[in-house]
Amino acid sequence: MSNKHTAEDILREIIDAGYRSRRYLGITDETLRLLREVSDSVLAHKNEIVDGAMASLMQEETCLSVAQKAALSTERARALFLYWLELVFTGGYDEKHSLQVTKIGLAHVKAGVPQIFMVNQMGAFAREIIKRCNCDPEHLQAVMQALYWNLAVMIYSYQIIRVMVFGRATGISSEVYDRLVHLYSKDLYSQLAKELGVK
Numbered sequence: 001m002s003n004k005h006t007a008e009d010i011l012r013e014i015i016d017a018g019y020r021s022r023r024y025l026g027i028t029d030e031t032l033r034l035l036r037e038v039s040d041s042v043l044a045h046k047n048e049i050v051d052g053a054m055a056s057l058m059q060e061e062t063c064l065s066v067a068q069k070a071a072l073s074t075e076r077a078r079a080l081f082l083y084w085l086e087l088v089f090t091g092g093y094d095e096k097h098s099l100q101v102t103k104i105g106l107a108h109v110k111a112g113v114p115q116i117f118m119v120n121q122m123g124a125f126a127r128e129i130i131k132r133c134n135c136d137p138e139h140l141q142a143v144m145q146a147l148y149w150n151l152a153v154m155i156y157s158y159q160i161i162r163v164m165v166f167g168r169a170t171g172i173s174s175e176v177y178d179r180l181v182h183l184y185s186k187d188l189y190s191q192l193a194k195e196l197g198v199k
C-alpha cells in the first residue's frame, strides 16, 4: 500500500486483501456450503462457545483494562461476539464481508486492543468450537479456514492504520520504518541466536 491513498484506494485494498486471503486459505464455494451445513450444529452451542472464549479474555489484565476504558460491558461484549460468530457461518467471504470484518478490526485498533490478543481470542474461539461441535474433519476444516480468514482480515486493519499514520501523520515513510524494523529485528535475532548457541 503506498503512502498516498484516497478512501476509495483503501476500500479497494481491503477488498483485494480479503480475496487474497480467501485464495491463500483455499476458501471455495464448497467451503461456504460446508459452513452453511455445519452452522446449526455449531450455533446450537453459541452461548457456551462465547462464554468459554470470554473466560479467556477476562483473565487477561490488559484486555480487562482496554474493555474498561471503552466502557464495554460483559453483556455488550457477549452480544458483539454472538453477532460475529453468526457472521462466520452466514457471511459470503466476499467484498461486503471483507468490509464488515475490517470494520470489526478497526473497532479494535480504535479501542487499543493489542494485535496479539486478537490472535489469542481467535484461538480461544477455535478451542471452544472444536470442544463443542460434533464436526467431521471436512466441516472442521471449513470452520478453521473461516476463522483464519476472519483473523487475517482483522489483522489487516492494523496494517492499514499503520500505513496511514506513517503516510499522513508522522512524515516518516513506511519504507523508512520498515528499514528500522529490519535493523532492530536483525540485531535481536542475532542476540537470540547467540543466546541459544545457534547460528
Ligand code: HEM
Residues within 6 Å of the ligand: 057, 062, 063, 064, 066, 067, 070, 071, 072, 076, 080, 081, 083, 084, 103, 104, 107, 108, 111, 113, 117, 118, 121, 122, 125
Ligand atoms: C476474535 C476476536 C474478536 C472478535 C471476533 C471481536 C468482535 C467484536 C465486534 C463484532 C465488535 C463490534 C465492532 C464494530 O463496531 O463493528 C467488537 C468491538 C470491541 N471489542 Fe472485540 N472482538 C475480538 C477480540 C477482542 C479482544 C481480545 C478485546 C480486548 C479487550 C476486544 C475488545 C473490544 C472493544 C473494546 C470493542 C469496542 C466496543 C464498543 O464499540 O462498544 N475484542 N469486538
